Amino acid sequence: MNRITMLAAAAVAAAVLLPTSSALATPGTDYKAVFRDWKPDRVITACRFTRTQLVNARKVAATVTDFNSYAPGFRENVRREIARHDAGGCSRARARSALRNVRITRIRPRGGLGESVTIRNTGARAVSLKGATLRDRGGRRLRLGGAGKLAGRRSLRVVTGCARGRRRPARIGSSLFACRSRRLWDDRGDLVKVVDSRGTVVARRGYGTLRGAIRF
16 A cells, blocks of 8 residues: 555545534544644644544544554654643643743752752743742642742753752742752652643653653
8 A cells, every 4th residue: 555545545534434514624634634734844733733633633544554654653643742632731721821931941850959950931021930830740849939030031940959058948040949858859750840820730841761751
């Protein structure tokens, strides 16, 4: 089966999964839209499609024998985008959050209380970190409110321990010292999340044993 035949088979399979309607999208149209987006660079644009569209695309691809031989990586990319939705990476709450442009850029889990996580505001405007936290997979947290605002296109390094000579949380330059007495990040691997004041996960990144987790 060549590539053209494979795509034609996928379209035929989609047509029988759901009755065709001019008013409603079908698995076939969803599959074509997702595949067309993926084809140029072999990457599906993050959050461009709904979870239903992605599931439909996955169903259509699954009906074609040896699909992975003709479009390697497509089904895995669809799976990861569905996982992104399930993890909250495409939620409306995240899209509305003032911290929606904050990303986790670096994780240094070793070094005792000197361990750190660096976040960056990729947007152009400053954002307030009041009420925001960093959390691990188990829900333990570091409060970011003491950092005040994070300017646009700027980074903040969040250190678990105290600054030298300090006994309370303090921001010094581009670093926030949380002044915890115990470590937070697991050397072997963990999931770091940025959570806004309303409890919405706006960014997350895994490392070590969890480095394969969906990142946004």
